[in-house]
Amino acid sequence: MSNPTEVVKTYLLDLQERICAALHAEDGGAGFIEDTWQRPEGGGGRTRVLENGRLIEKAGVNFSHVFGSSLPPSASAHRPELAGRGFEALGVSLVIHPRNPHIPTAHANVRFFNAEKPGEEPVWWFGGGLDLTPYYGVEEDCVHWHRVAAQACAPFGAEVYPRYKAWCDRYFQIKHRNEPRGIGGLFFDDVNQWDFDTSRAFMQAIGDAFIPAYLPIMQRRKDTPFSEQQREFQAFRRGRYVEFNLVYDRGTLFGLQSGGRTESILMSLPPQVRWGYDWKPEPGSAEARLTEFFLTDRDWLGTSENNKDRANG
Amino acid sequence: MSNPTEVVKTYLLDLQERICAALHAEDGGAGFIEDTWQRPEGGGGRTRVLENGRLIEKAGVNFSHVFGSSLPPSASAHRPELAGRGFEALGVSLVIHPRNPHIPTAHANVRFFNAEKPGEEPVWWFGGGLDLTPYYGVEEDCVHWHRVAAQACAPFGAEVYPRYKAWCDRYFQIKHRNEPRGIGGLFFDDVNQWDFDTSRAFMQAIGDAFIPAYLPIMQRRKDTPFSEQQREFQAFRRGRYVEFNLVYDRGTLFGLQSGGRTESILMSLPPQVRWGYDWKPEPGSAEARLTEFFLTDRDWLGTSENNKDRANG
Numbered sequence: 001m002s003n004p005t006e007v008v009k010t011y012l013l014d015l016q017e018r019i020c021a022a023l024h025a026e027d028g029g030a031g032f033i034e035d036t037w038q039r040p041e042g043g044g045g046r047t048r049v050l051e052n053g054r055l056i057e058k059a060g061v062n063f064s065h066v067f068g069s070s071l072p073p074s075a076s077a078h079r080p081e082l083a084g085r086g087f088e089a090l091g092v093s094l095v096i097h098p099r100n101p102h103i104p105t106a107h108a109n110v111r112f113f114n115a116e117k118p119g120e121e122p123v124w125w126f127g128g129g130l131d132l133t134p135y136y137g138v139e140e141d142c143v144h145w146h147r148v149a150a151q152a153c154a155p156f157g158a159e160v161y162p163r164y165k166a167w168c169d170r171y172f173q174i175k176h177r178n179e180p181r182g183i184g185g186l187f188f189d190d191v192n193q194w195d196f197d198t199s200r201a202f203m204q205a206i207g208d209a210f211i212p213a214y215l216p217i218m219q220r221r222k223d224t225p226f227s228e229q230q231r232e233f234q235a236f237r238r239g240r241y242v243e244f245n246l247v248y249d250r251g252t253l254f255g256l257q258s259g260g261r262t263e264s265i266l267m268s269l270p271p272q273v274r275w276g277y278d279w280k281p282e283p284g285s286a287e288a289r290l291t292e293f294f295l296t297d298r299d300w301l302g303t304s305e306n307n308k309d310r311a312n313g
Numbered sequence: 314m315s316n317p318t319e320v321v322k323t324y325l326l327d328l329q330e331r332i333c334a335a336l337h338a339e340d341g342g343a344g345f346i347e348d349t350w351q352r353p354e355g356g357g358g359r360t361r362v363l364e365n366g367r368l369i370e371k372a373g374v375n376f377s378h379v380f381g382s383s384l385p386p387s388a389s390a391h392r393p394e395l396a397g398r399g400f401e402a403l404g405v406s407l408v409i410h411p412r413n414p415h416i417p418t419a420h421a422n423v424r425f426f427n428a429e430k431p432g433e434e435p436v437w438w439f440g441g442g443l444d445l446t447p448y449y450g451v452e453e454d455c456v457h458w459h460r461v462a463a464q465a466c467a468p469f470g471a472e473v474y475p476r477y478k479a480w481c482d483r484y485f486q487i488k489h490r491n492e493p494r495g496i497g498g499l500f501f502d503d504v505n506q507w508d509f510d511t512s513r514a515f516m517q518a519i520g521d522a523f524i525p526a527y528l529p530i531m532q533r534r535k536d537t538p539f540s541e542q543q544r545e546f547q548a549f550r551r552g553r554y555v556e557f558n559l560v561y562d563r564g565t566l567f568g569l570q571s572g573g574r575t576e577s578i579l580m581s582l583p584p585q586v587r588w589g590y591d592w593k594p595e596p597g598s599a600e601a602r603l604t605e606f607f608l609t610d611r612d613w614l615g616t617s618e619n620n621k622d623r624a625n626g
Contacts, residue, residue, distance in 0.1 A: 035591070049590040049591075051589065058589075060590065175570075176569040176570075176575045176578075177575060235585075239582070242555060242586075243559065243579075246555070246556065246559035246560050247559050247566070247569060253560070256488075256489040256560060257488075257489075260489075262489045262490060263590060263591045266556075266588065267590050269552070269588040270588065271587060271588060271589065272548075272585070272586075272587055273555075273585075273586045273587070273588070274584060274585055274586070275371075275579065275582040275583065275584060275586070276364065276371075276584065277362040277371070277373065277576060277580050278348070278362075
């Protein structure tokens with residue numbers, strides 16, 4: 001294969017560019033600001049942030065490429081035996097917090113790791129995924145999101161979408177709340193079961209899926225009117241987002257604890273957040289429906305055995 | 314000694330009562346609501362929360378008494394060898410988030426642990442402390458806070474205040490921001506260097522110090538007018554408080570990960586919070602002075618060797 005890092009890097013920088021352009025065009029207000037940064041231990045990044053847009057209250061779309069002399073155990077889900085190897089990691093990571101509570105918050109990430117050890121073959125793998133966090137859920141949006149995710153996976157095998165959909169549901173659990181962060185999507189790590197070009201094509205398929213998965217939802221909901229009370233509900237729910245990211249998210253914790261660039265890591269945190277003691281929505285309300293119906297690790301495409309049984313039953 | 318748990322419990326329940334009464338009287342608005350709860354694995358608690366008071370935006374003053382069959386390693390700072398023993402833990406923990414940004418946020422905690430193992434002597438210890446997080450710092454308030462803390466320690470030896478003041482500075486570090494959470498106070502753990510009655514008296518001295526340390530500051534600052542822009546600064550700084558509590562605070566993480574009562578643990582989170590990308594105050598502003606002057610692990614009472622040298626020099 002040609003230099004794998006360069007091929008991946010070219011794709012990722014272009015992906016960041018395309019996603020920012022699409023979001024900016026849709027927002028129609030403030031543009032992205034850019035910060036490039038260097039990491040003292042090696043590597044750096046290109047952080048792009050949009051704040052106080054017309055639709056987007058805060059969005060970050062970050063590219064980073066970092067090197068290290070010792071791979072942290074948290075970098076690979078399944079192969080702690082690689083810990084301590086020299087490594088490089090490249091990725092694009094993004095979070096969109098729209099103002100309108102009818103537009104969900106979205107997160108996506110694609111990354112490439114290469115771990116080296118003198119005298120041994122380098123070990124490489126891809127990771128990533130995308131997941132959606134609605135406030136006032138709409139079924140057709142959830143189905144659309146998962147359909148685009150499933151279509152991106154389809155060329156790589158029928159088992160790919162269900163496998164990474166299930167991993168996403170497992171990963172984005174707020175354990176102390178006993179609820180998922182959102183309605184999921186895809187989560188994958190340690191992808192090298194295919195050859196390099198196929199694995200890379202898979203990562204690119206997921207990266208490329210973000211805009212077609214998210215933009216139509218933004219377009220459909222952006223003109224839905226919202227009240228101050230709905231903004232308040234969004235602020236309380238954003239508190240859950242903060243709880244997940246700061247207590248459980250592997251990437252966030254690894255970044256903070258290993259001397260990553262704090263502002264690029266914490267761009268994922270929502271702009272305005274509330275916490276209230278034992279806060280819960282009225283039973284039967286639109287707000288209660290979020291946790292009762294949407295945040296239940298549903299099978300949105302009706303493809304699981306269970307649903308097939310019910311459909312046929 | 315008489316039943317140690319009963320003696321400590323009687324003190325703690327009374328302390329909770331007295332602190333709530335003093336805060337409610339000062340606030341003059343909303344009262345505390347009370348939730349008593351049982352823990353399926355043993356024990357329970359009495360949570361008291363005041364929200365939307367006249368001065369207090371959110372306050373929690375919690376008593377808990379929990380039992381377990383296996384002490385988690387995080388429970389004792391210095392003796393991981395006790396991990397796995399049966400234990401009971403009693404404590405009062407409180408956090409006050411005032412509305413007026415000229416009144417600092419305050420936190421205090423006192424706790425008692427008893428770890429048992431068949432055929433061996435039980436091992437007991439006390440822990441706790443108090444610390445202050447100003448937004449618009451006032452030197453006389455910081456000096457007052459530390460003076461009351463030092464006076465509470467004085468009967469137990471001249472080395473006690475400097476030792477636990479330094480531990481507090483070390484503990485409340487937001488490492489990824491390279492700044493302390495506030496201006497400190499006291500932090501202690503594993504206190505059993507004295508006999509039981511003396512150790513208990515020390516814990517009680519710290520518990521009793523909270524109201525005389527905090528209430529005068531609240532009284533002095535409660536009528537200081539504040540602007541929307543100052544409220545915004547407070548909201549951004551509260552973001553740092555959330556970061557510390559969710560990323561680093563041992564009690565919070567242990568509680569959340571071990572199936573504690575989520576709402577009682579997270580009552581410490583501020584009611585309204587903001588995050589902005591690379592947000593920093595204007596250099597030279599009152600807001601910049603917080604990190605430049607106040608949040609620098611100062612020796613507020615001028616008692617360290619350094620300060621003595623400077624004073625005598």
